[in-house]
Amino acid sequence: MSTTGIYGAYHLTIRRWKVVEVQLKSGEVTRHLCGHEVSQDVGRASSPIKSFDRESMVLTTQSGSRYRLHGLPGTSNAADKAWHNWCKSNKVISERDVTHEYLDVSQVSTVGFEKLIRNSTKKTGEQNT
Numbered sequence: 010m011s012t013t014g015i016y017g018a019y020h021l022t023i024r025r026w027k028v029v030e031v032q033l034k035s036g037e038v039t040r041h042l043c044g045h046e047v048s049q050d051v052g053r054a055s056s057p058i059k060s061f062d063r064e065s066m067v068l069t070t071q072s073g074s075r076y077r078l079h080g081l082p083g084t085s086n087a088a089d090k091a092w093h094n095w096c097k098s099n100k101v102i103s104e105r106d107v108t109h110e111y112l113d114v115s116q117v118s119t120v121g122f123e124k125l126i127r128n129s130t131k132k133t134g135e136q137n138t
Contacts, residue, residue: 020067020074020075020076020077021046021047021048021053021074021075021076021077022046022047022048022076022077022079023042023044023045023046023047023053023076023077023078023079024044024045024047024078024079024080024083025044025045025080025082025083025084025085025088026042026043026044026045026078026079026082026083026088026108027042027043027044027082027083027084027088027106027108028040028041028042028043028058028106028107028108028110028111029041029043029092029104029105029106029107029108030104030105030106030107031096031099031101031103031104031105032101032102032103032104033099033100033101033102034100034101034102035100039057039058040057040058040107041054041055041056041057041058041095042054042055042058042068042070042076042078043055043088043089043091043092043095044076044078044085044088045085045087045088047079050087051087051091052085052086052087052088052089052090052091052092053088053091054088054091054092054094054095054096055068055070055072055074055076056070056071056072056074057070057071058070058071059071061111063111063112065077066078066079066112068111078111078112081112081114082108082111082112082114
């Protein structure tokens with residue numbers, strides 16, 4: 010379930026996520042989260058990313074929305090559809106997957122990965138109470 014976060018924005022849990030850098034028709038280059046939002050069971054594409062806290066796996070967007078990244082990066086049909094619609098609506102002319110800059114699975118030790126998952130699961134459970 011979502012909770013109210015800073016600026017009254019929702020704090021959502023996203024799984025099967027990725028981060029994509031896009032260039033818009035206007036020439037602007039921005040990065041966005043795309044993934045499967047757990048509580049509503051829908052795909053979601055975010056506004057431009059403002060900040061990312063790797064320790065808590067929380068990403069904040071320019072609109073003030075906060076997303077907790079749960080588990081490993083990945084894809085889902087719902088997320089892919091949301092991303093496609095977002096790109097079409099925002100006149101994206103190019104895109105590049107930059108997920109590895111946020112979580113490079115090959116650079117995380119087994120112990121480090123287990124800690125990320127444990128923290129993500131623990132905090133997601135706290136959020137839902």
